[in-house]
Every structure is written in structure tokens, then in C-alpha cells.
Amino acid sequence: MSVFDDLRKLSSAEDFFEALGVDYDPAVVRVARLHILRRMGEYLAKNDLDGATDDEARAACKEHLAQAYADFVSSSPIAERVFKVHKDAVKPAQPPAKPFIPLTTLTGAGG
Template structure:
């Protein structure tokens, strides 16, 4: 379980979260369990992408919390509107589009002798 003492900053608390549900709980974001059950890793990966674009140095705790909440809400809404396959946040899914598999040519059994 996460240390929920007021002394722990939200970034520290998120860093110790062990499930997507904990992220939603810590930031007070409502969610549909059906969506999270299907796209939990995708949502957290997308939030991480948004997070990487942020600068928190010197920001007050309340602002950091609000920005983290907004990032999670945006990441979640990305997957409410479309599927993990359509969003393609993981490399394996991106590569599947970039390099479609080539179908093998048919070789009749008679030619394998």
C-alpha cells in the first residue's frame, strides 16, 4: 500500500504506486474498470509520455498534483475514445504498422522433393 502521509509529495507517492488503480485513486480520477482492465499499461505508458514533456522544478505541490491529474485524465480519455491498437503506444504495435508482415509465397508439396 502507498504511504498516504501528507508529508509525501504526489510525485513520490505516484512513484511507489503498484497499480493503475492506485494512480487513479491518488489523483482522484474516476474511471471505468472495464476500460482500465483492457488498457491499463497503455494508459500508464501514455501518461508517462505526457509526463516526460513536463517540467515540475519549483512548482508548488498543488500545481504538480493538478498537472499529474490532467495528464492521467488525458491518457485515460485517449483510450476511452479509441483502442490500444489504434493508439499504438508500445514499440511492438508501432512496428507492426511500420513493417507489415510479408506473406510467404505458396510452395506446393510436389516442389519440396
Template structure:
């Protein structure tokens, strides 16, 4: 289960009911989100990662809030694709997006 569910952020009953969910399809069916199997087949990991990302930012503690996060994550990939959404770092790097630590930025002093 994603770490967003830890520390009591979701009720024990809901968390226990979700403990057996394994696939993107399982989550979508559990939360009653209509989905196109082809979209899920192509983007399953991206959908689950985006769901996790949304949970990290949201105060999702009940079924309705979790469902909204999942529906939003799924919808991102209905309207777009994995390369455009850049969920995973490998896609970010391929697009030339990189993070540079602030300590690495500066002027070199002449000797």
C-alpha cells in the same frame, strides 16, 4: 515510479505520497480520475505508458498538473484503443511505422 518524477520535478511530499502507488487503478484513484474498470483492465499498461509520455513533455510539478496528464492518458483509451494509439513500439512496427537512422539513407554509388 516513472523516471518523469526524478530530479525534483515533483514536490517531495507529493512524490512520497505517490511512492506506494503500483497499479493504474491506484494512480487513477489517487488523482481522483473517474474510470471504467473495463477500460483500465484492457489498457492498464498503455494508460501508464501514455501518462509517462505526457509527463515527459509537460511541466507537471503539482497534483493538478499530474492529474491532468493522467486524465488525458486515460481519456485517450476511452475514445480509442491500444492498436490505434500505438503507445508501444510493437504496435508501431505492426502498423508499418519504423524509424530509420538518417545515416542509413542515401544513394549507393556505382563501383
């Protein structure tokens, strides 16, 4: 069984920390659990672990979980903007649409 098979069976963020042997502050995880796991997934997606041994994959998972956790120790879920709802909250405002002017209100210059 691979490390990924083992991780798929886990049901809480705390389980991930325990399974991978990463120290954590429960207060941080309580606030940002989904954000931490999502960020870990983003970090893992950037790595090509095809062909990696189980030990290499486990080490990568541990490293990325620790890295993701560190992101939220020094920041907040809103500041990190992991989920779309937070990313959309800071999109620049769209310029107002140009007003519609019906052709019937325009007068011709030559009659």
C-alpha cells in the same frame, strides 16, 4: 513527501486513479492499464515541472492521467500505438533487397 514519491509507491493503475481522484470505468482500465500509464508518462515528460509546487505537480498528474484515460475510452491500445511493438507493427514494408549477381556471371563486352 512529493506527489511523485507518493505515486512511485503505487502498484496498480487503479491506485493511480484513486490517488489522483480521477474517475474511471474499470472495464477500460482492465484492457488498457499499462497503455494509459505509459501515455500519462509521455504527457508528463513534455512538461517542465521543475520548480512546480506539489499542488501544481499533483494537478498536472491528475490532468495528464485524465487525458491519457480519455485517449483509450474512445480508442484502443493497438490504435493508439503507445508501445514499440505496436508502432513497429505498422512500419512500412522495406523494399526487397536487390538481387546479388556474382561478377563471374557477367560477360564482358570487349573481351
